[in-house]
Amino acid sequence: xxxxxxxAITAExxxxxxxxxxxxxxxxxxxxxxxxxxxxxxxxxxTRQGMKDHASKGKRKGKIxxxxxxxxxxxxxxxxxxxxxxxxxxxxxxxxxFVSPRAAVVLHGSEAALGLTLIAIYxxxxxxxxxxxxxxxxxxxxxxxxxxxxxxxxxxLRIIFGDNGLPPAQYLRVLMLTCAVLLGMWILRSHSLPAGxxxxxx
Numbered sequence: 655x656x657x658x659x660x661x662a663i664t665a666e667x668x669x670x671x672x673x674x675x676x677x678x679x680x681x682x683x684x685x686x687x688x689x690x691x692x693x694x695x696x697x698x699x700x701t702r703q704g705m706k707d708h709a710s711k712g713k714r715k716g717k718i719x720x721x722x723x724x725x726x727x728x729x730x731x732x733x734x735x736x737x738x739x740x741x742x743x744x745x746x747x748x749x750x751x752f753v754s755p756r757a758a759v760v761l762h763g764s765e766a767a768l769g770l771t772l773i774a775i776y777x778x779x780x781x782x783x784x785x786x787x788x789x790x791x792x793x794x795x796x797x798x799x800x801x802x803x804x805x806x807x808x809x810x811l812r813i814i815f816g817d818n819g820l821p822p823a824q825y826l827r828v829l830m831l832t833c834a835v836l837l838g839m840w841i842l843r844s845h846s847l848p849a850g851x852x853x854x855x856x
Contacts, residue, residue: 738838758816801834
């Protein structure tokens with residue numbers, strides 16, 4: 655009887671010693687470990703998805719940075735606003751042309767001076783815009799000035815031949831100016847982004 659009591663005391667003492675030394679693992683601890691293990695299976699996919707989302711955002715920002723690199727003329731937000739304002743004004747003038755059809759320019763009589771003046775103005779504008787296309791390095795900037803130069807060229811042809819002589823000129827002029835306005839808005843939005851998101855400083 656005494657031997658059994660001594661054995662029980664000895665076993666309990668040894669168990670307490672192991673628990674104190676951190677060597678004892680109870681069945682409850684094993685069960686808790688099994689319950690916590692599946693949680694890591696959910697952490698990995700979530701982390702990877704977050705990394706993919708971050709990478710996709712970085713790619714979009716990188717595309718904006720690439721498109722905004724190397725501006726020659728539209729180097730800041732102020733210039734982009736001025737260019738966009740001009741495009742909007744000329745688009746309004748072009749749309750008004752549908753209301754008042756234009757006849758071919760008259761190069762004789764009292765209207766000859768007005769006709770020659772208009773031709774000179776459109777030639778000058780088209781020439782300047784073509785020069786801006788040549789000096790532009792950024793693809794977005796080059797496309798913007800190309801749309802504007804094409805619009806000025808179609809406006810020149812409309813003055814020379816009139817709406818009856820060249821009907822598509824007015825429609826193409828409006829189309830080119832519409833593209834210029836849309837691209838100008840995109841350029842302005844890119845300049846309006848924070849510096850960390852791909853916009854250039856003014």
